[in-house]
Amino acid sequence: MTKRFAVVLAAGQGTRMKSKLYKVMHPVMGKPMVGHVVDQALEAAIDNIVTVTGVGAETVQDYLGDKSKYVLQEQQLGTAHAVQQAEPIIGEEEGTTVVICGDTPLLTKETLEGLMNHHEDAGAKATVLTAHADEPFGYGRVIRMNDGSVSKIVEQKDASEEEQAVQEINTGTYCFDNKALFEALKKVDNDNAQGEFYLPDVMEILKNQQELISGYQLPVKEEALGVNDRVALAEANRLMKKRINEQHMRNGVTLVDPDQTYIENNVKIGQDTLIEPGVYLKGETVIGEDCFIGAHSIIENSTIHSNVKVTSSHIEEAVMENNSDIGPNSHLRPQSLIKEGAHIGNYVEIKKSTIGKRSKVGHLTYVGDATLGQNINLGCGTVFVNYDGKQKHHINVGDNSFIGCNTNLIAPVDVEANTYIAAGSTITDNVPAESLAIARARQVNKADYFKKMPHKD
Template sequence: MSKLDLVIVLAAGDGTRMKSSKAKVLHEIAGRSIIENVLAAVAPISAKNTTVVVGADKDAVVEHLSTISSKIKTVEQKKRNGTGGATQIALAEHSGDGTVLILAGDTPLLTTQTLQEFLDAHHNDKNQASVLTALLPDPTGYGRIIRADNGLISKIIEEKDATDSQKEIDEINTGVYLFDLKTLRQVINDLQSDNAQKELYLTDTIELINKSGANAFAILSNDYTETLGINDRTQLAECAAIMRDRINNQHMLNGVTIIDPTTTWIDTEVRIESDVVIYPSSAISGKSIIKSAAIIGPRTTLVDCEVAEEASVIESFATKSKIGKGAKVGPYTYLRKGTLLDNESKVGAFVEIKNSTIGKGSKVAHLSYVGDAQIGQESNIGAATVFVNYDGENKHQTKIGDQVRIGSDTMLVAPVTVGDGAYTAAGSVINEDVPAGAMGIGRARQVNILGWVLKKRKDSKSAAAAKKAGAKE
């Protein structure tokens, strides 16, 4: 049975320091929004109820939360009167007792382990109020923990209300709290806005609880980086880098070789098997899956891709594509949505493929565009081939059979089919089907006009060279 009756996530802030047209909590880290990272850390604790307090960019935040879980309840803080005011609104919508976890929606580095340990300590010590604290090298901007002579927390002082001596304190409030709901309800409506920001501070409940005869306890976090919040783009980048290092470290512990972890960015939901090697300046995002012994990079981006065993993707960009076992991609290849490369196929330099299947062992090695095509096994597409799939209004498919040889600089005008074992001559425009085993030729017969340069470009350097070679008019 869950030990947690209610979670309140405070996400109503305007986030003005982000200087953004969208809510702060919707900015992303490692493939998830800031608030989604927070909710992902909370979810395994299995709270009975979860309420998110929204405000800035309300509609967008509510819509986003609906894609995360249908069980999340939202309440609006129309008047931004502080964290205390937000908590009052959330509590008014909940009638039960038990334990409530309150945390900010802009702390994406929190982990389930830390929250679970915090909850266990709170219950084991039978606390009525607990505050998760941290020791920061630079506590600027955070509320300071004021302890009594007996070591218990007496109150929390916000930065703008702190004296110079209080600002020297390095133990800070992380904005993560656990309360007995009954105890919190007894003091939450006694909050006053007589402070520098003229707001209702949730932090003031600690002093009120102490004055009521109960005790509040500070529980120190083992890793202050987990509790870092985001207020501007600099802090967003700092938290992203910490998350990157955390993700990369876990993959390396699981047997993945990452040559340069500082330039390798991997999203939270990416799955990578052991013995994969990732070279510098690579990004793997979305729900990509990389199988064992694959090689990724350098300078490669994969978005929602599947890469099979022993495949290699070098200096390329791929999105929503599947790359088969032992297939080779790159360098400088662009794989678009719907690309399927079968086992042992090859796609080389300056090739773009969209919504197409490349059969087992087939090659598109150089300077080609393949769109809306189906290519069989062991076929070769010559350099500078274009699959002409769009007639200005509709897309059409090209079908290439097994063991086909498409000559360099061929234009395949869809819809068209080239049968098994067929060839096309270099430089051809193929707009009719080529039967199996046939040679398709679609080009004009070459005509040489002798002496043309000497007649038409008589004073040119070309004419001089032609004369030297024995050419005559």
């Protein structure tokens, strides 16, 4: 089987983005553009990926890791010059090489596979990925021979009136016979207005050598969108969002309003989960079956098991087990675990804590650095006072305990199983099992106090 390679062009600084962030690292639905490109190449079973980097090389390498090999284009001298930097790694190999821009995040593995299969089946030395454009102004036109092979690629400014009428355009993605590519790159010159070495010139060189140049047309033009500014970035996000949402809906997820639902690339969702408008699911989030995710909830890098109800709440790096619920307007901070059947009500914040099975944290409560057992009830306004100004301390609450409203638990402290704490208490000492703790001053009523106060008629 023919070996396959990819050269990912990721050296451009992207000045039109007007950003301190390296262009190909701008995210599209939660993943940097170059990450989309490389991941699709890997899924297309490409044997060896070489990413050409420039300014910000370390950022790209840190993100992609061992998914790719890397070469540095120290000077930005054009696309042909960029591809030529990969020669020490793959220049002597036999096989097929696809050249992809790192700012084309919508390209799919199906397209890359189709392009390479067409190229190899046609016996071409080079194949250009093309698309149909109803309004082709500004794009390079792909001019074909009567037999369907490509005669040339002509830029808008150089095209004749007849050529300008052609609606098949160059997308900037190419496929080559690897050996032929690197031989032709040596013959590319920079005799042009910009003084750069352009990759499309390879097609002309091979054509003059009587080699076959082919074209493979995309069924959907938008897939080849290149992102050069923030307007195009927003369009790429819109198109990727639509693609992701449609995939989830076809897999059995109900999105009440897909246009107002944001699901990043790596999120997984089970069947019969319903998601209301304004929801944003981020990172490596996993959501089980039969869940309800209410309007304007944000869930990031979290695991939500099945039959969970989330109402207008923010969950980050946390876990909610089966049949638990939260909200509205509550917040699970990192390292929070809500066990099966537990209830987290409204205006509750939980941080680095475990809430045991069937326990209830109803409303207006803060739980931090704590472990709660099963069947516990926390009254309204309970505060776990976990910070002494220098360190965080832990609190344990045993099974079947009842914590009255407006209780302060001062860490470190243990409240053992089957205990009661009277409302309004401030607990500073351990509470033994099966006891009642009362830590508040007795009520004193001052008779006729009103008459002693200065007041006006």
